[in-house]
Amino acid sequence: MLDYPAWLPEINDKKSYSAITKGKSAIIIKPKDATQNTQATKADMLHHVNPVAENLQLSGVKNVKNGGILIGCNSDDDNLKLKKIAAEKLSDKYDIKVVAGFSSRVRVAGMTEKQSAENFINSIKSQNKDVLSEKFACKVLDINPINIATH
Structure with a gap:
């Protein structure tokens, strides 16, 4: 395990891609050498870019x-300032x-009955109150219930 500088807040790899990019942009730093691992990329980035000294507030880092x-x-x-410095x-x-x-995007598995788009959205909202903001909006593209074969 690599040691990270003491000034760096703990990196939380548990955050999802969508959580980091939700409602705003983010920066992707990819090595030109595709065999390099993410730990080496993080270490290199942190060696060259000091978010605290640059007054950058990180919301998350994801592999x-x-x-x-x-x-x-x-x-x-x-994000734009980080991109400029990293570049x-x-x-x-x-x-x-x-x-x-x-x-x-979400995929809902286990549906056995055809629902209207409105009922489906209401179900999502009621089952996910703790993770959805008041600004939650979604568009139902298609509803295809699964067929359960009985034996």
Whole structure:
């Protein structure tokens, strides 16, 4: 396990991709060497970029495939500032880009009856009050209940 600088808040790999990018942009730092692991990418980024000294407020760090990391900041301004600093110091070994925030997608399994889109949305809201904000909005693209074969 790599030792991280004492000034860095604990990195929480438990945050989901959608939690980090929810409603705002984030930064992806991917090594140009696809064999590099994410721990090496984190260590290299932290060696060259000091979020505390740069007055950046990180909201989360997530491992992504091919040795990359996704870093979210508390504001889009901080994300852009992080991208600029990372590009200046890391662009020779890394691809650095901004990813726009997006709405999460869900797949609901186990439905056995056809529902209206309105009933379906109400079910999602009532079952997920603790994780959905008041601004929650969704669009139902398709509802296909599963067929249960009886033996």
